[in-house]
Amino acid sequence: MHETGGSAWRHDAERHNDTAPAPDAPPRSGLVSVDRPGMAEGADRDRNVVWAELVAAVSAAGDPGETVDAVVRSAPAVFGAAHVVVIVAGEHEVVEVHGWPRRPRLQIAGAAAAWIPSREVLERGAAVLLPDRDSATRRFPSVVAAWSEVGVHASLTVPVMDPSGRCLGAIEVLWTEPRPFDAEMESRVCAVAALLGRALVAAQMDRQARSAGALAALARALVGLPSRENIAAVIASLGRDVVGALSANVAIPDAEGSRLLVLHHQNLEASARRRFASQDVDQRLPLTDAYRSGEPVLLSSLEELELHYPAIFAALRDAGRQAVAALPVPDPLGRTSAVLGFAWNQPQVFDEHLRATLLTVASLGGQALHHATAVERERRAAAEARSAEMVAARARSEADTARQRLLLLAEVAARAGRALDLFQVAHDLSDTLVGHFSDSCAVYLTGPEGLERVSVAKAGTEIPEDRIVVAPDSTVPVAVAYRTGRAHLRPLTPELLDDYGVSGAVRDADSRQPTHTVLAVPVVVAAEVVAVLQFGAAGDRPAFDAEDVVFATDIAERAARPIENALRYRNEHLMAESLREAILPERSLRLRGLRIETFYRPAAARAGVGGDWYDAFEVDGRCVIVLGDVMGKGITAAKVMTEVRNAIRAYALSDPDPAAVLSRLRRYVENYISDTLVTLAYVLVDPRTGEASVSHAGHPPALHLSAGREPQWLAGQGPLLAALIAPGREEVATVTLAPHERLLLYSDGLVESRRLPLGQGLAKLAASVQAAPNETLDTLVAAVDPAADDDISIISVELSAGP
Secondary structure: OOOOHHHHHHHHHHHOHHHOOOOOOOOOOOEEOOOOOOOOOOOOHHHHHHHHHHHHHHHHOOOHHHHHHHHHHHHHHHHOOOEEEEEEEOOOOEEEEEOOOOOOOEEEHHHHHHOHHHHHHHHHOOOEEEOOHHHHHHHOOOHHHHHHHHOOOEEEEEEEEOOOOOEEEEEEEEEOOOOOOOHHHHHHHHHHHHHHHHHHHHHHHHHHHHHHHHHHHHHHHHOOOOOHHHHHHHHHHHHHHHHOOOEEEEEEEOOOOOEEEEEEEEOOOHHHHHHOOEEEOOOOOHHHHHHHHOOOEEEOOHHHHHHHOHHHHHHHHHOOOOEEEEEEEEOOOOOEEEEEEEEEOOOOOOOHHHHHHHHHHHHHHHHHHHHHHHHHHHHHHHHHOHHHHHHHHHHHHHHHHHHHHHHHHHHHHHHHHHOOOHHHHHHHHHHHHEOOOEOEEEEEEEEOOEEEEEEEEEOOEOOOOOOOEEOOOOOOHHHHHHHHOOOEEEEOOHHHHHHHOOOHHHHHHHHOOOEEEEEEEEEEEOOEEEEEEEEEEEOOOOOOOHHHHHHHHHHHHHHHHHHHHHHHHHHHHHHHHHHHHHHOOOOOOEEOOEEEEEEEEOOOOOOOOOOEEEEEEEEOOEEEEEEEEEOOOHHHHHHHHHHHHHHHHHHHHHOOOHHHHHHHHHHHHHHHOOOOOEEEEEEEEOOOOOEEEEEEEOOOOOEEEOOOOOOEEEOOOOOOEOOOOOOOOOOOEEEEOOOOOEEEEEOHHHOOOOOOOHHHHHHHHHHHHHHOOOOOHHHHHHHHOOOOOOOEEEEEEEEOOOO
16 A cells, blocks of 8 residues: 555544544445445544644655655644654764754764764664653763753653664654653654654665766766866756755866865855855865865864864855865876865755765766866867867767766666565666677676576677676686775686686677677675676777776776665565565365355565465354555565454454454554554354354455346445544444355455545545456456556455355
8 A cells, every 4th residue: 555545544544533423333244335435433533633743744745854854844733742852863973953052053072972872772773761851960961051041850752763674763762840750751752763764764765866866967068068167167066956056166276286276156155155256275165175185075064174274264154165075086097187176054964965976076076077187188180180080080079978878877777776676686786887888898797606696788799698606715706896896807718708607609799799808897885895797899899998987887886886875675575575475375175064265466666575465264164254455665575464453363363253343453553563554354254154254454445246136335334443543432343245245345446546536446446346246356356446556456356156
């Protein structure tokens, strides 16, 4: 289901609350109208409304700042607290603090020591409860003064984690009265932390996608620019937008290399432009330090600016600048050819994404400046004399190469980044690079057996994709690059082909245009070589040189993130698929006295790791059929499926009555699955009498199908299963199945999508089964929404015709 699928169904029920019974009304049973499916309202509606408003506010937030503000603004009402503080963790002792009165937004280094409870949570990933000032004084003496400023007497701090277990920050709830330990309150705070963690991860992924698009636009804008001035102007304007800076500048060394000349400023005041237009490289300034060291200079706040550059601190402060970055711009040989400067009017957290984006902008600028330098060399050579034609031709070739490589880098990032399938990423890399940078390209992935070739391509030749596995201790270039973590260049000889174990068919294919040089480059993720790219030069193409090695290394760096994402996706997919196969029964369910048909189709974009599940089993001669939906995807959803299914089976053995099972299951979810929403439909059928009892927990209503009658929705609605959702009254609908009558259970993916509102989907489902009551489940899906992009599960239940 969609991440908000369960909530969407609950809200739809609340829009029709005129059909809900009074709190003291008896449970409804039997059949209700097709166009007005019933839904019970739970008790403690106020608490549900406050919780729903908080979930909606977090879900509607467009960026991390809005997400955090939504929690700071809305969460106090949920917890009955005076303040809710959100701490977002960064790198190098940097944290962002939101919601704490009289405290700055950014805390760094020593200043962060004032946040000792939050710091302990960030470091240990465990909650910290301070029920009163005495306990705070004993554990964190320095926090009491800050509490006294705003009248705080108690706090609870819990970590905000991402799905991989990395601590993204913390939520600190502050009360103005002592607060004893309350397990329910801690569960609520942990639920909000889980929501915030997912929202921050989603916002981070959205931020990365937008950044990739902006980088591609910058790369396209830089292609073919004729001068360094033009390039500087584009980098200072578009590059500033890519990193979200307020101002930007580009500086290059003069002919003697003793001064930096600023070619272009963006959003920098006239006085500052005049003061910093020319800078001695021996001065202590961010741009000159980055130029001399060849390393980035990143200053995240005014405190750091004053500490490291007191001479310019006042000027930057008066100009409203609070964070600065200076990036060396490398040429294809790795030499610093220019420096980029960016300034922000807010403190910055230079996390991994922002650092990578800054370095990518610098790399693109280096390629473009190299191209412009080659073009300028070409113009000078042509103007000097016709005798310099060879020099001009070389310059044209270099300029064309630089331009093509700039485009190729953008294409590699764009194509490889679109796929999550590991083999598709490898094939996209091979197809993109062959014929442009090299005549052949092979991708080797590290594995338990060694380095396995998963993709190979050669221009104008069909290379058999034989399985080739290279031992890590081999002498071939791929193994050398893997062991050393550096590029390895070597002529390709017949002996080297023998070492690779290349088959005769591959040799015959290669002999039509023999490969003469091989360049192997490692792909490194988190200091570990996860793959090796092998490029081949064949025929008339010159052997690879030093610039080719630098460019191939740049390609490997661009490929690292897509390969890393594909590896993570594959591992999670395999684990989730294994869990799903372990918990789902066979597709053809057999229970005595019943004929059961099932249909399951995973969402195409996620390949079967969604939250839909179903189960069927016998209890004392009666049959239990369950169809459920867990919010989320992947391993987390599969784990919750397992827990809920096992709990249902255990409770049904004691008492299979729907109300009893759902009542106990609701308490189980409330106490042990606090941050996940679950919906399900539960059916208890006696095959001997045909009597069926049905109950729903926030799930679309089951359909009763009988020949010659309109399909009927079954009542028995209750709220979805989730922490902080009031249990209300479990409702049960009863119906007696006659021969050839069916019960139809389905997940919301069948009747609700981006193109199909829930009301229309329910109407289409009813119309489809009425028009063709005996149609197959495949045909039913095609009739309702053939292009549905969510998981779809359906179970059809009827009495058996025979014994």
